[in-house]
Amino acid sequence: MAVGVKSNATTLEVSAPKALFATRIKWMEIQAVAHHYAAAPDGQRFLISSATDEARSVPVTIVLNWSAALQK
Numbered sequence: 001m002a003v004g005v006k007s008n009a010t011t012l013e014v015s016a017p018k019a020l021f022a023t024r025i026k027w028m029e030i031q032a033v034a035h036h037y038a039a040a041p042d043g044q045r046f047l048i049s050s051a052t053d054e055a056r057s058v059p060v061t062i063v064l065n066w067s068a069a070l071q072k
Contacts, residue, residue: 024050 004015037048 021046023048 001017002020003017006013036050037046039046
């Protein structure tokens with residue numbers, strides 16, 4: 001989101017917020033992540049961590065007793 005800001009010695013005027021771009025960030029998916037974005041030092045770009053449907057469809061493989069396989 002972005003807002004326009006105008007100020008003088010005695011007042012501060014802020015415009016209505018507007019969306020800069022669409023993201024796939026969902027509140028439930030980012031609760032464990034303190035920072036889900038980073039702004040470039042020049043303020044012109046953002047790096048955003050977002051979940052995709054493809055990421056959720058990849059199975060997780062858990063290998064139990066893996067140390068026994070090393071002895072073979």
